[in-house]
Amino acid sequence: TKLNRSHLTMGRDALILPCLGRTDIDRQSCGPQAVTVEDSFSMIHASRGQLEPLSTQMRSEPAIVAGIAAATLGKRPVDWLWLVEDYARIRELIAATIPGFAGFDHRLHRPGGFYLGNAAARREWNTASGRAEFKAHALPADLLPEQARWPGMKADLILQTLRSHDQYNTTLYGLDDRYRGVKGMRKVVFVNPADIQRLGLEAGQQVDLVSLWDDGIERRVSGFTLLAYDTPPGQAAAYYPETNPLVPLESFGARSYTPTSKSVGIKLEPSVGRNNQIALGSCS
Known part of the structure; x- marks a missing residue:
């Protein structure tokens, strides 16, 4: 519903549907x-827009889906365009x-909706x-796929990407993250103090994050501040979409086929050609 830079990264073709x-x-x-x-409390309620759309060419999500279905399937197995005339018919x-x-x-018309x-x-x-039943599954011997463990390269850390407090999906509303005590910046990487010491680095240092994969492509993001x-x-851990370039498109979860954005093998390298240290306040 909002254009952002991630729409510039796609395959050979991309469809942008004004929504x-x-x-x-x-x-x-x-x-x-x-x-x-x-x-989050299993309450179902109605959501009605209050603002005039920016353009008459914008369509609702149900109208887009119904239009594609009608063009592809006709009136099978339902009359798609008739349904989308009144969403009560869908319900x-x-x-x-x-x-x-x-x-x-x-x-749905009850005040506050209803409890599902x-x-x-x-x-x-x-x-x-x-009764509740639990099952235990053995953990894999290695959390990284074989392509991230090619000879001569070993990951320093396993990176997960995440959102800040001032963020909704890929839409950024500010540069503060009150969840984690970060203010005024997003190009940061959160690392355990013991790992910082193990890697011979210092908190506040500027580093590059380089992901590991066996296809010979360098995936690097530069100038990230190292936070203990x-x-x-x-x-x-680091924010997305800033770290999206580190995720190989060929790396996806078994059966889910979702990108492995929570399990990226990376190396940390001191950034070259920058002021390589900044003063940090408390971040805990």
């Missing part, structure tokens, strides 16, 4: 529409096919024993 955000008024042929959202289908959503559209329910919160376990932080030994 309404949830703050925009979503007008369909039957009038303004409401989508539904679920909060009626949900109510008829998904357990727990009976009377979906009617219940969570069997586990009520200590109801849908298992043969009727209570991360597990051997682990490091």
Whole structure:
């Protein structure tokens, strides 16, 4: 719903579809529409936009999906364009096919929405024993894939990418992270003090992060400030999208096929040609 630099990194082709955000008024042929959202307490409520869209060419997410489906499938297995004229019709289908959503559209009009329910919160376990069941799985011998362990190279740390407090997905609202005591900067890497000492580096030093993969491509981000932080030994953390270039496109999770942005083998190198030390305040 918001263009950002990540849209410039794609494959041979990319589609950019002007899309309404949830703050925009979503007008369909039957009038303004409401989508539904679920909060962290399993409450379902309606979300209605209040702002005029920036362009008449912008479409809602349901309208985009319905348009693609209609162009591809026609009216099979449903009349896509008829459904998107009034989102209540979509909710009626949900109510008829998904357990727990009976009377979906009617219940949505209650003040504050309605509680979807969570069997586990009520200590109801849908298992043969009727009790919670746990299974233990052996950890892999090495957390990194074979391509990140090629001969002559060994990762200094395993990097996970994460968001700051002033960030929603890839949209940045500020340079402060009150979760971790960082102010006014984002090009930082959090490393355990014991690892900083082991690698012969110093907190506050400017470093480059270089990821390891066996395809001969150098993946490097430069000028990151090294912050001593209570991360597990051997682990490091840094913000995305600044560190997205370190993730090889060929590195993805088994079966999920999602990028391995939480498990990137990296080496740390002192940055060259910069003021290589900055004064740091408390970061704990």
